[in-house]
């Protein structure tokens with residue numbers, strides 16, 4: 578993260594990283610999404626955890642990581658890692674993931690949420706219930722963020738069609754977001770202080786959840802498919818569910834550390850790693866016993 582990126586992030590609360598994904602990665606992510614898309618669901622992933630039909634344990638909640646390939650590579654992508662390290666410190670964790678699809682059939686109003694230091698106010702989607710975790714500050718040469726979102730764009734969105742929107746600078750604001758600006762039913766209603774951020778397929782938009790943000794109502798043909806991976810400092814948790822690193826195939830040590838459940842001791846810390854290895858081993862044993870029991874019942 579260079580000097581200009583730091584300046585712009587502190588000023589505006591977001592950055593666009595051009596070509597964060599290679600063309601091959603965009604096609605792999607896109608192909609795997611399309612394989613899972615037959616029911617035209619609008620949102621996939623671990624955000625707002627749901628248990629699929631027949632889920633047998635608390636670690637059956639669905640996550641994009643189960644789709645494999647580039648979805649696993651996104652956990653610790655070399656083009657994004659230096660930004661996360663600067664914005665969250667070296668020991669951060671992936672908290673949740675999801676894909677959002679905007680098109681003519683799935684166009685929704687702009688609902689600005691977040692908005693620095695609880696400034697979203699009492700009716701905000703994240704502000705009142707997050708226990709103060711929707712924070713941003715820069716102190717003694719370090720960024721502090723309660724949640725950093727990375728939105729990977731799979732499609733180039735022509736100007737005026739839709740996309741990410743935010744009030745630049747609102748991550749530092751001291752006043753509540755004016756009620757009339759929170760919701761815009763159409764593009765024409767979007768307040769002038771809102772930035773509509775343009776991005777092409779393969780770009781990533783990195784933003785702090787403390788910046789008031791949302792999605793511009795879709796207008797036009799085609800669609801926007803965006804993958805969100807959201808990261809926090811190791812001691813912070815947003816999602817009520819954690820990742821079970823045993824479920825996503827071969828992972829690097831860094832990836833495993835980034836999937837660790839929260840604790841004030843960072844992911845690579847031997848003490849917390851041992852505790853969670855034990856939880857995972859207990860879980861694997863439970864699965865095995867359940868299978869044995871099911872087989873015995875059938876026999």
Ligand SMILES: O=C(O)CCC(=O)C(=O)O
Pocket residue numbers: 677726728740741742790791792793803805
């Ligand atoms: O559509 C977007 O890029 C914004 C999504 C959003 O509001 C969120 O992830 O909280």
